Amino acid sequence: MKKVGVAILGLGVVGGGTYKILTEHREMYRKCHQVDITVEAVLERDRAKAIALGVEEDKIAANIQEICSNPDVEIVIEVMGGVEPAKSFVLDCLRAGKSVVTSNKELFCKYSHELEVAAKKNHCGLFYEASCVGGVPVIRALLDNLQGNKITSMMGIINGTTNYILTKMATEGAEYGDVLKEAQKLGYAEANPSADVEGYDATYKLSILSSIAFHTKIPYTRIYREGITDISVTDIEYGKKFGYVLKLLAIGKNGDGGIEVRVHPSFIKASHPLASVNDSYNAVYLTGDSVEDVMLYGRGAGALPTGSAIVGDVIYCATHTNYRYSTFKNTEDASPSTKFVDNFESAYYIRLNATDRTGVLAKVSSIFAKCKISVARMLQERGPVGEDGATPVVFITHVTRENNVKKAVELINESEEVAKVAAVIRVVS
């Protein structure tokens, strides 16, 4: 039976889960996959943590060189997160002829071009299924199942923390700040939550997924990004009245005008399959020109779900010799012929606080007309007035262009005596 030794860099949540899966399932993999996978080394500064997991003392490496020079290690699992020292360690391992399996979205999103070149040069495998959407099989689906399609659209709920927060806000009517605190207490959000709530994490993942889907590197810096920190329960509740659910969506489109990539809070119809993806669940909804619609749903994070993706890559790497490179053509930027669409099309939800009730409709209508925005639905309810005695008025627009809405918002806010814009949320279909 083939014997394959692995090393794990970092025994945090995901590293610990991966160690557990590999050691507990060793006999199953021998039986079902005819491969004997053993953890031959770990790199973890906290020796006590490693020992508590069951790692033998002599398997705890003192430094990355010990792992690179260990002839029993064939595959290195990098689950440290962040760019450095992960990047240097991964490059060291590849140069030493070790294949690498990583869950590090930030590293892979930012440096895939360097890592893939090193992997190819050294005839090593480089696998990163775990970098996006935890245990959900989305990267391999794009690489090995849907590659016969022109993928025209992807929409994803790909950050568990924000989906948990938005679900709680919608079901319990609690405001953002309170839910965030609760999420931090439960371990669903970090002490410094900005990577999640500001949308950075989602842009890293969208960069990786859209690069594969659209066959050109999509740098994360090209992705329009808006987090959920300004979302209020008021808008979630108004959205419900129009039949919408609010989600932080990562959107990639590849149309005739070019590629558009964006991460922002979005209203989607309650009947859309993504609308019922709740709590910390994730899903990616793909549309291809042959396959039509496909949705891949599951746990987007967590020790064991992410460990499942890592171990899947380890077994694949251990049982195949045919490694794939050039996912993103090994470039740092998009190919020169790629066009990006920034002034994208969308419908919009716009909430105003009308300070002058009598004049507001006439004024706002004329601004909308000037900006080529046509209103599909409008809601003004009797009842408790908003801040400063203002009356909330909500509009859902027909599809228009981003810049039209920016201009309209500017003009409305300039006419502050009439109304001011309290919220603008894109309505996605």
Add this chain to the structure above:
Amino acid sequence: MKKVGVAILGLGVVGGGTYKILTEHREMYRKCHQVDITVEAVLERDRAKAIALGVEEDKIAANIQEICSNPDVEIVIEVMGGVEPAKSFVLDCLRAGKSVVTSNKELFCKYSHELEVAAKKNHCGLFYEASCVGGVPVIRALLDNLQGNKITSMMGIINGTTNYILTKMATEGAEYGDVLKEAQKLGYAEANPSADVEGYDATYKLSILSSIAFHTKIPYTRIYREGITDISVTDIEYGKKFGYVLKLLAIGKNGDGGIEVRVHPSFIKASHPLASVNDSYNAVYLTGDSVEDVMLYGRGAGALPTGSAIVGDVIYCATHTNYRYSTFKNTEDASPSTKFVDNFESAYYIRLNATDRTGVLAKVSSIFAKCKISVARMLQERGPVGEDGATPVVFITHVTRENNVKKAVELINESEEVAKVAAVIRVVS
């Protein structure tokens, strides 16, 4: 650039869709996958159909031997369906050193052991992603993503025709026979619909999927099968009152007691992700010991979605040299150590027509108690009585064993003067 010639056996719906995808996307595959895939031959008796699709006359083969001996053909796509002559043709091609991509679930389910042995012996690839759930990437997910897990449960809506019929019955209140006729008119159901509505098609697919998931051949003959032909709108409506949706589910479980595999109409909670899989959409809901829950959703049939899966396999086969065999250990039957559970556990929906209203509850309760069935919920409504002046009474049981319910049904029907059993439907969670 690598050139790869393919042949297509059968230009029916799926064969035609596949031809279209391959020819229209040729340039895209050259650019994105560095491979030039051309259709070098087709086998289709109806020459006019081939020509109408755009096939050049000299590419229409007279017989399978012409394809086997054609040096320009590297990969053969089998989309004829049925066992013969597809089986002989596939074996001929493998023996001639051609890799095979098939969408033929009946063939692969029944003869995977013969086909895989032939493929391995001749160092050819044998790919069958398109055999199950159309364009939804479920086979590769099981083989290459989730193989680090012990898969404990799979539940699938894997037949589009029956899901279309059940969705229509639920939304329009139309009876089975009428909806079937409409489905036949629209091309969603065959003139002879029994493969779909009797559940055979779903057992073929469940056989393939559960064999991969559970690492042993699961012959389709081992799968308990019940179709949808006896389903009435009455039961769908009663189910709604309990918060259930009716689906034809293909279920595989791998628990401590052994493997259970079954295809039958099932009530599931309206909040379950599978409950909102409607019309001809399909989905597979998998549970693994590491990944937790994963759902893969999309078009389970149709020319282009199934073609997408075929072309995905063709590109994979054309760009890899590392073929996988022994999916099911190349055996015709389950491994001798495999235990199957027939007397499985489930909750049940039982509808009675009570002919003697006063005595019915006492009698039925005593039968349930005798059969170790405990009732979780019960519904008896005023209003229009059922057939023969009988009153419908509906029970939802707690989880019990299949044989307990069979026994209870027998005993209730023996007491025909009191009540008779009008419907029994398993409630799945």
